[in-house]
Amino acid sequence: xxxxxxxxxxxxxxxxxxxxxxxxxxxxxxxxxxxxxxxxxxxxxxxxxxxxxxxxxxxxxxxxxxxxxxxxxxxxxxxxxxxxxxxxxxxxxxxxxxxxxxxxxxxxxxxxxxxxxxxxxxxxxxxxxxxxxxxxxxxxxxxxxxxxxxxxxxxxxxxxxxxxxxxxxxxxxxxxxxxxxxxxxxxxxxxxxxxxxxxxxxxxxxxxxxxxxxxxxxxxxxxxxxxxxxxxxxxxxxxxxxxxxxxxxxxxxxxxxxxxxxxxxxxxxxxxxxxxxxxxxxxxxxxxxxxxxxxxxxxxxxxxxxxxxxxx
Numbered sequence: 001x002x003x004x005x006x007x008x009x010x011x012x013x014x015x016x017x018x019x020x021x022x023x024x025x026x027x028x029x030x031x032x033x034x035x036x037x038x039x040x041x042x043x044x045x046x047x048x049x050x051x052x053x054x055x056x057x058x059x060x061x062x063x064x065x066x067x068x069x070x071x072x073x074x075x076x077x078x079x080x081x082x083x084x085x086x087x088x089x090x091x092x093x094x095x096x097x098x099x100x101x102x103x104x105x106x107x108x109x110x111x112x113x114x115x116x117x118x119x120x121x122x123x124x125x126x127x128x129x130x131x132x133x134x135x136x137x138x139x140x141x142x143x144x145x146x147x148x149x150x151x152x153x154x155x156x157x158x159x160x161x162x163x164x165x166x167x168x169x170x171x172x173x174x175x176x177x178x179x180x181x182x183x184x185x186x187x188x189x190x191x192x193x194x195x196x197x198x199x200x201x202x203x204x205x206x207x208x209x210x211x212x213x214x215x216x217x218x219x220x221x222x223x224x225x226x227x228x229x230x231x232x233x234x235x236x237x238x239x240x241x242x243x244x245x246x247x248x249x250x251x252x253x254x255x256x257x258x259x260x261x262x263x264x265x266x267x268x269x270x271x272x273x274x275x276x277x278x279x280x281x282x283x284x285x286x287x288x289x290x291x292x293x294x295x296x297x298x299x300x301x302x303x304x305x306x307x308x309x310x311x312x
Contacts, residue, residue: 005073005114005228007031009066011057011104012078013050014041016179016187017119017171017220021075022050024221033069035062036078040183057100063107073115073228074108076101079148087273090144097148098155105159115165116156117228122172122213122239124150127277131245132213134282135170135237143274153237160235167233169224169240172281176217176301177308189214189251189305196259197310206271208249211278215242216296216304226290233290241281242294254299258306 008025012018013034018041025032032050035057046052051069055062057078079096101118108116124147125133126140141147153168160166175189184191195202223240227233256264286292296304306312 005030007033007069007071008073008075009069009071010034010050010075010077011100012036012041012076012119014038014043014045014052015077016041016045016176017174017217018075018077019045019047020176020178020217020221021077021224023047024225025075026050028225033066033071035066040180040186042180045178057103058095060103063103067107067111071111072113073117074104074113075117075119075224076104077119079119087144093144094148097145097152101152102155105155105164109159109162109164113164115167115228115234116159117224118152118156118166118168120153120168120170120237121146121149122170122241122279122281123276124153124170125276125279128279131278132243132280132282133239135239135285142276146274165234167227167235168237169227170237170281171220172213172215172239172241172279174215174217174220175305177305178217179305181309188212188248189255189302192252192255193259193306193309196255196261196264201265201267202252204248204252204266204268206248206268206275208252208266208268209247210275211245211247211280212276213241213244213279213281214246214251214298214301215240215294216301219294219296223286223290223292223294226292227286230290236285236289238286238289239281239283240286240292241283242298243281243283244298245278245280246298250298251302254302255306258299258303259310259312
């Protein structure tokens with residue numbers, strides 16, 4: 001990398017992951033501008049030290065508003081973030097991915113930014129016969145959301161070929177303190193915890209035997225920042241995950257135990273459209289290339305999250 005970026009544009013920086021990255025960037029001495037429409041994010045998530053622009057990145061006028069901001073790197077996390085909700089309005093989902101990403105890529109190439117970092121998803125793998133899945137495994141998206149992420153990756157590869165220094169992180173189920181407990185459409189762990197905090201039976205949509213790769217928020221931030229600091233990640237795509245298999249049942253039991261309510265009631269309903277039966281990511285590439293090793297196991301992470309959100 002020819003120069004160390006000092007001013008970072010974080011899209012979706014009022015959200016769970018974006019705000020965590022914003023805090024880390026600020027602590028590292030960077031200047032940060034957050035752009036968020038607050039559809040899912042919360043203004044209280046944004047540190048006072050960051051510049052905040054409330055704007056909709058699906059509107060062309062927003063790009064006129066931000067084009068004169070002297071950012072020299074982009075952390076792009078803004079998009080519709082629920083696979084299930086993507087079936088309710090596929091056109092809006094598509095625009096939240098493709099229009100925003102393409103517009104940011106164009107602006108970033110024109111501005112000659114030194115890094116463009118993108119938050120993708122392991123849901124684009126769909127259901128696969130071989131586990132764990134590495135970055136070269138065939139993709140088979142089952143939702144409009146996952147298809148949108150995959151299409152964005154294709155555009156990012158194209159712009160990399162035009163000279164834009166890009167890096168893509170495919171994220172699995174991210175959880176931890178600060179997740180939006182009011183959003184019942186995204187975030188398995190936060191959804192289950194919200195039911196407990198509301199005193200309602202935990203509603204599980206789908207089988208308790210489904211499994212996922214859950215990664216704690218602090219590990220996501222560490223991996224993202226390691227990738228940002230390394231020029232070796234330019235032009236690459238990585239699974240930024242835990243590499244561990246955890247069942248829905250393990251999440252439920254861990255949350256109930258952490259809340260001191262081992263017998264808390266659980267109800268099961270029909271699964272959501274396009275839900276994956278199970279996925280575990282192969283993280284050997286990111287481990288070898290930047291020394292990433294997740295530090296927080298599921299049960300420890302659930303305990304930390306419960307302690308922070310409930311004060312237990």
